Amino acid sequence: MLGFFLTTLATALSLLVVDLVVPGVDLANFPAAIIAALAIGLINSSVRPVISALSLPLNFLTLGLFSFVVNGLCFWLASVLVPGFLVKGLIAFLLGPVILTFVNTLLSRYFAERNPNVTSPNVTVKPEA
Numbered sequence: 001m002l003g004f005f006l007t008t009l010a011t012a013l014s015l016l017v018v019d020l021v022v023p024g025v026d027l028a029n030f031p032a033a034i035i036a037a038l039a040i041g042l043i044n045s046s047v048r049p050v051i052s053a054l055s056l057p058l059n060f061l062t063l064g065l066f067s068f069v070v071n072g073l074c075f076w077l078a079s080v081l082v083p084g085f086l087v088k089g090l091i092a093f094l095l096g097p098v099i100l101t102f103v104n105t106l107l108s109r110y111f112a113e114r115n116p117n118v119t120s121p122n123v124t125v126k127p128e129a
Contacts, residue, residue: 002115006108006111006115007041007108008034008037008038008041009034009037009111010104010107010108010111011037011040011041011100011104012030012033012034012036012037013033013103013107014037014099014100014103014104014107015027015033015036015037015040015085015100016030016033017099017103018096018099018100018103019033021099022091022092022095022096022099023089023091023092024087024088024089024091024092024093024096025086025087025092025096026085026086026088027084027085027086028083028084028085029084031084032082032083032084032085033085035082035084035085036078036079036082036084036085039078039081039082039085040074040075040078040100043074043077043078043081044074047074047077048070048071048074051070051073051074052067052070055069055070068094068097068098069094071097071098071101072093072094072096072097074097075087075093075096075097075100076093
């Protein structure tokens with residue numbers, strides 16, 4: 001349960017960073033960021049695999065670059081579902097998920113190092129020898 005909370009918190013904080021860095025991504029407040037983080041997690045676990053499977057031929061033809069479009073679609077879909085979260089423009093559509101993934105990875109690793117007894121599905125921390 002703590003792992004789920006930390007993952008959601010890391011995603012919400014990452015969304016706030018994306019709001020600051022990427023033009024076209026707007027978050028109203030922190031509760032909207034938490035709800036958006038939950039929506040992104042739900043969409044990435046349910047809708048994204050279906051879209052990825054259906055777009056596999058396009059992804060193959062573009063040597064994997066179409067996955068940026070799939071990530072953008074999922075990011076945009078979360079903004080459609082969550083009030084107070086807005087994604088507008090091509091830069092926000094394509095760059096928002098990239099920055100979100102980068103910052104979320106850093107925060108998840110930080111939380112995993114600070115809480116070694118809590119397992120997170122996204123991050124594996126190697127113990128120091």
